[in-house]
Amino acid sequence: MSALDHLIALPVALPLAGAAVMLLLDERRHALKAAISLTVSAALVAVAAALVARADAPALHVYALGNWAAPFGIVLVADRLSALMVLLVAALGLSALVFSLARWRRGGAHFHSLVHFLLAGLNGAFLTGDLFNLFVFFELLLAASYGLALHGSGPARVRASLHYIVLNLAASLLFLIGVSLMYGVAGTLNLADLAVRLHQIPQADRALLEIGAATLGIAFLVKAGMWPLGFWLPATYASAAAPAAALFSILSKVGIYGVARVWLVVFGGAPGSEFLAWGGMATLVFGMLGLLGSQELGRLASSSVFVSSGILLAALGLGGPAATAAAIYYLAVSTLGIAAFFLLIELIERARAPGADLLAVTAEAFGLEDDEPEPEDEAGVTIPATMAILGLSFACVALLVAGLPPLPGFVAKFALLAALLEVESPSVAVWAFFALLVLSGLAAVIGLGRAGVREFWAAEGRGVPRVRVIEMAPVAALLGACLALAVAAGPAMQYAYQAAQGLHAPAGYVGEVLRKP
């Protein structure tokens, strides 16, 4: 085993060690903590990039923890999808940490440690090849996310967090019931081993195993925010501090990853695909209604999370490898875009007089607006540079969520539509999803366009927010990453397609994991 083989353990070990060290440091040593925190997360980005480069090869990267062979010990597996998710986590982590240096790190105790525990939990959940280990990493990331949701305190946050914690504790119990049912029937918790043993299980016990998997699926779907399991999501995401909310945008993707991994690798994607498809579409409709009806930017961003979750779930449920490939590309794009959105909201709202236009949409709808002000004599009003940059970023986010060119949201949606058109003898669900995909773009244009006009053009009596470069840079970096994904759409789609192939033909995954050392 060469030194490079240990690379795969680093995404978990590095942030865990960093967080533990920072716990011991005094809260007042800001500079030292920031230095450690940024160093660790920059190293994470490098490690994740190396993992992606290594994963993009025919051979799978399997790491037996403690050198115990696969069905008995716990393995970490970095296939293309896992490596991509780890890279996304690292990118979001670094952006959120840089953003938080300006203000939010002072919002409460142990901010840096919490973020790093969250990163360790996320990376572990994406890399592990064992169901119970997945549960442990889930709990790690959830415990850190409880702390981050509360970061900054205040009644709104505490109230939303209370609901969030209770719901996720209940979902964790469902997770445990599902895992133990599957263990009781199959006698293993290793994903690859489960896939092998599935065919040896007598028909009478199959139902029990599938009930276990379905219970597990509910726990994943609560995280993914599938309608009707996602009502907790808007309040929690909208009230969380900006860097925490940006990190949460990948939290809902953990649920989707869990569904994709367990359902496709173990069960080959057969049972319950209709349920996923229609559930995803219901989520999509719910998100669209949210986009059209939201009055606050935070709620708009939460609705974008629903739209993205809905599209991903429906694409998983309906399509073959081509749709899954488009979904993987869309997952990367939408995660980066929505994270940038959450960071941006905080900067935009800084300019707002408290409560000034809370009910702007209602006022619009009922014609309660004051009469148009008299046109001024000047030819126009100069827009301050800060507002121009914020406005441009907001436009980028809107284009991403709506899926319009030239940003990669368009590429992703186009690939999805193309994959749907290729489905042989399409069912009603396929056509319904096709229509909803197009309509969701329209809803996003209307909802976000209206919000943009309200925030940037009709900004009467609004100050210019004080934005520091250190806060704008992460937003720009996230949007730049999206742009890079659009420019390099060819190689990126190729990567996503191979990742989807790996998911849909798990024989390679199973063989590599269970290979005798």
Added chain:
Amino acid sequence: MELVLSLGIALLTGSGVWLVLRPRTFQVIIGLSLLSYAVNLFIFIMGWVRGGAAPILERGVAPDPAAFADPLPQSLVLTAIVIAFATTALLLVVLLAARGLTGTDHVDGREPEE
């Protein structure tokens, strides 16, 4: 033995679900604790109930799978207990914070209107 365990789990789960759906935060936390006891017992019996069997192999004796209990669910239960304990403690702190900040112990942070 199986019947007693199943009934016990059912009773714990039923009480837990009822309490979780109650409007006061303290009832919710007790409900979650009961639910986690139920789930822990459930994981435990997934290794099959077998009285007096230890999950330990004896040295020098050929292992007979029928004679000893499955050790894996027992270690899973241990992990689950620790995690449930930690998260319940965390929830307790949030509960107290919510009581302090909103002035009520209703889960929505305000009393329902009469």
